[in-house]
Structures are given as structure tokens and as C-alpha cells.
Amino acid sequence: MKTALYLSGTAMLAAAAVIFAHATPVAAEGAANAMVRPDGSIVMTKENYARDWSVLGVFAHLDDAGVRQFNVVYTQPETVTAYQQTGEFPEGAVLIKELRDGVTKADGDDRTSSLGALKGWFAMIKPPKENGPQGPLWGDGWGWAKFNADAPNATITTNYEQDCLGCHMPVKATDWVHIEAYPMLRD
Template identity: 45%
Template structure:
């Protein structure tokens, strides 16, 4: 049976694209251009508009309430495509990997399963981009192998962070030995 030319072309393109993606994963490289909608030429970061549909779920955190039952915040963390596969293979985040943490205020209620907290109002995002090559020297939001920025819920394109040392890194000091990321909280990184 002879296939029409357009079908042969489509099959060839699919095979070539699949082979290139497989080779990138095997080499430990992050997929090309994954930071294109996150970082501009000057190193200004923004929240990627499509992260919930294109990125992989990395894990979730529940921040306990200061008093009483339940949680005061829920954090949901996403990783750009291919990041989890490369991390599992190499034990490192590949250059260009993007992590997006959503931070939600919670609502806590009694349900049939007990006291339950759920994500309620989005407070903002924390975005990190892996950069072991130091591609934005002099930019105060880049250093120690990452680009770092916080974004309020109403401003996904403009960070409120001015210097990663004072605005971001303090929360990550206990995770310095694991490349500033609390990898123990992300089951997706384990084999």
C-alpha cells in the first residue's frame, strides 16, 4: 500500500521531532526555548502564561496555620517540560529549567474526611530559572545558579523583587546543599 506524500511527510517530521526530543532528554539538556516566555534579554522574569497546561506538577506544600487547625497557605509547584526527566537522570536541574510556585491563601472547613484546607485565593507566584552559566551578570535577581522573582497575583509580568539576596534567597538557605531547592518535598523527582 502506497501512502500519500503528505502522510509520508507528516510521519517523517514526527519521527525527526521525536528523535530530537529523546536525544535532548538523554543528553541532560533542557528543551530549547523553554525560557522564551519567561525571561527577556535583560533578565527580567515573568510568570509564564501557559504553565498550568504545559508544565509538569512537581509537588505541593501545606503551610500550617499559626493557630488552630488547617493550613494558612498552599503552595503548588510546577516544572518546565523535561525538567523532571533530566533531574531523575542527572540529579541536577538543567540550565533553563523553570520552576513556578503558586502561593494560595486557604479556606479550612469540616468535611466528611475531617478538617480540610484547600487552595482559595491566589496570592502570587515565585519563579526560578536555572542558570549555572551566569548569563545575567550584574542583574540583582540572578545569582547562585538561578534567576529569582516574586510576583503579586495581580501583576504576573512585573516582579516586586529587587534583589534575590534580600527578597528571595533567605527562605531557601536550608536547601542550599540541594541547589537551593527543597527537593525532598517533590516526589516527582524520585525514581
């Protein structure tokens, strides 16, 4: 005997919302857990973030010749959804800032800049509120790390307070994240 369960449209949406709400943090935590070693050190994600994650925004660092460096910032889609719903980054959220050379060239009467060689990454990981990793890479609600492109398993960050907070101090009020540069989070 076969049994079928039929739900009204409203009931299906409600059930999906409950399932999604409970699944979101678990999905987000997978990438974070894979990046954190038992000693609290951080390695670069092995996930194909450029293909599978959401682009939050792009920063361009300029000099007289054009764009010197592009920073392309990614996070998991479930992190975007959670932030849009709550205004907070969930446990397990990972922000990856990919650092790329800027390539500027003449383009008719104009100059254009495009993404060049990969130079490295910055990573921020939102740990659990209780019993999260400890050490000099962890504090102020995040794990912090920078990697060179040729050494993704060896962070060059030694102390987040000295190595990271200088650039993040202006955005302390937004959980240390440059929300102003990420339209999908601020709008």
C-alpha cells in the first residue's frame, strides 16, 4: 500500500521554511569547520568558492597607473540568506576576500582594468559563540587569516589585533565587516 502526503501551498511553504531555517547554520558551518585545525590555526578553504558561493562585492585599490589590486569578496549563499533575515552573520559564516593584481590598459580613448593574477586571500570565519577556537587568530567574534597564493595552508597572520584590526576598525559597528561595499547585505 502506498501512502502519499499532500500539503497545501501554505503548508508546503511553512514546512520548507522550517527545514531551511534549521539547515542554514549547519550548511554554513561545513566550510568553517574544514578551515579550522584543532589547534585553532586556519587554512584556506578547499571549496570552489568562486563557482559555488555568492560574490558580495569588489574593491579596487587605485594608483596613478590604474587599478593596482582588486579584492573580490565571497561568502556562502546560506550566509547571505541568514544575514538578510537577521542582520547578523551566522555561526559558520566564512568571508573570503580574494586578492588579485589589477591589469590596466588603454582601450580606445579610455583605460580599463581587469582581474589579473591571484596574489592571496583574506579569510574571516564566524565561530560558535560558546566553545569556539582560541588563540591569536581569534577574537572580536571572528577568526582572521591572510594567505599568500602559493601557500594556502599557512596563514601569514600571527595576531589578528595587530595584523587585521587596523583596516577593520572603521567598521567595528557592523561586526567588523565592510557592509557598505556589499549591496546584497545593506539594501
